[in-house]
Amino acid sequence: MPMVWDKYKASLLEEKSKLEKELSLIARKNPEHPGEWEVKAPDMNPMVSDQSELADMFEELEIQTGLEVQLEERLKHVTGALKRIEENSYGKCSVCGKNIEEKRLDANPFAETCIKHMEAYI
Ligand SMILES: [Zn+2]
Structure with missing residues (x-):
């Protein structure tokens, strides 16, 4: 492996742990699909009957889902690059x-x- 890749590997590993940390705040690892994440549903309070409060919860879920997709996509690129370093095709x-x-x-x-x-x- 060319020496110069070491610095990229270091920043990729740093990025990977940062992304996993961010993801773990809004999502959890999918037990059936290793490497996949699924967004945590916000705490749905069945006692809530207020329509606007319900709408807020769904809006929050939508925002989190969008963010989760972005983070997961980025994480896939990062782990893909790390794999290419290992496989010498980076x-x-x-x-x-x-x-x-x-x-x-x-x-x-x-x-x-x-x-x-x-x-x-x-
Ligand atoms: Zn080209």
Whole structure:
């Protein structure tokens, strides 16, 4: 493994634990699908009959679900990049197969494409 990847690995691991921490606040690990998360439902109080309060709860659930999807998506990119480091395929563009520019990886350590192909993906 080229030495330069060590710094990306370190920031990827840092990002991974940060994302998992954020996810654990709003979601829990899906026991049936390892690596998948599901959003925690807010505490639904069956005694609540106030329509606006119910609407607030559903709105909160919707916001949390949106956030959870974003975080989980990002976490998948991070773990994917860590896997590519292990498999020695890190730093290659998934479109053209060329080495990804270092400045691109500096800005986004889990980039999967070179600068030329970045619009195609992340
Ligand atoms: Zn490319």
